[in-house]
Amino acid sequence: xxxxxxxxxxxxxxxxxxxxxxxxxxxxxxxxxxxxxxxxxxxxxxxxxxxxxxxxxxxxxxxxxxxxxxxxxxxxxxxxxxxxxxxxxxxxxxxxxxxxxxxxxxxxxxxxxxxxxxxxxxxxxxxxxxxxxxxxxxxxxxxxxxxxxxxxxxxxxxxxxxxxxxxxxxxxxxxxxxxxxxxxxxxxxxxxxxxxxxxxxxxxxxxxxxxxxxxxxxxxxxxxxxxxxxxxxxxxxxxxxxxxxxxx
Numbered sequence: 397x398x399x400x401x402x403x404x405x406x407x408x409x410x411x412x413x414x415x416x417x418x419x420x421x422x423x424x425x426x427x428x429x430x431x432x433x434x435x436x437x438x439x440x441x442x443x444x445x446x447x448x449x450x451x452x453x454x455x456x457x458x459x460x461x462x463x464x465x466x467x468x469x470x471x472x473x474x475x476x477x478x479x480x481x482x483x484x485x486x487x488x489x490x491x492x493x494x495x496x497x498x499x500x501x502x503x504x505x506x507x508x509x510x511x512x513x514x515x516x517x518x519x520x521x522x523x524x525x526x527x528x529x530x531x532x533x534x535x536x537x538x539x540x541x542x543x544x545x546x547x548x549x550x551x552x553x554x555x556x557x558x559x560x561x562x563x564x565x566x567x568x569x570x571x572x573x574x575x576x577x578x579x580x581x582x583x584x585x586x587x588x589x590x591x592x593x594x595x596x597x598x599x600x601x602x603x604x605x606x607x608x609x610x611x612x613x614x615x616x617x618x619x620x621x622x623x624x625x626x627x628x629x630x631x632x633x634x635x636x637x638x639x640x641x642x643x644x
Contacts, residue, residue, distance in 0.1 A: 434521030580609030
């Protein structure tokens with residue numbers, strides 16, 4: 397018998413296979429949903445060269461709910477089951493190698509690696525349970541650090557802290573790019589500007605994001621703008637507090 401296992405390690409069309417295997421249904425955010433686990437799980441595959449009995453696909457259970465679509469900060473879920481990756485914050489902060497489009501930067505908020513808003517708001521994820529795999533547990537050095545502290549990391553620190561984590565694959569440059577955008581979206585603090593200016597001249601891509609962030613901060617300050625929590629953010633916080641304690 398020939399076989400090969402996969403867990404998020406190769407370009408396997410795993411979600412359609414999971415639906416056909418009866419593991420769950422495709423949510424409107426395009427992820428697989430399971431009645432007991434929501435979408436908080438990895439899909440694993442074992443490809444073999446033996447015939448197996450055919451499973452029954454799971455039925456669709458989203459109904460008229462569009463919570464994932466309306467909560468998306470950038471409107472990336474353009475219609476049910478369709479995600480425009482060019483607008484998705486996970487793509488922008490993880491996969492995109494160049495400059496983040498200017499028109500989307502303010503919508504990213506303080507997200508520096510990925511985004512799970514469409515999962516956090518999903519009612520089915522109230523039933524997800526916290527697993528006992530220690531590799532998925534929060535790391536002390538990555539647990540709620542300040543943005544300025546993250547922006548001060550040199551490459552050696554970045555590689556050390558993210559060792560064994562998927563975060564490491566974006567590299568130090570994209571990490572700094574993402575944090576620069578998050579600092580622009582942070583409340584006014586003169587120290588934030590000083591920290592960003594300290595990294596000017598290291599890389600043209602980073603310089604472009606830093607200069608943009610500084611300009612935006614100064615403009616908002618001069619106009620005496622008041623930062624308020626958007627209704628989307630308030631709704632997400634309420635949903636987490638109500639039924640997603642694992643992600644608080």
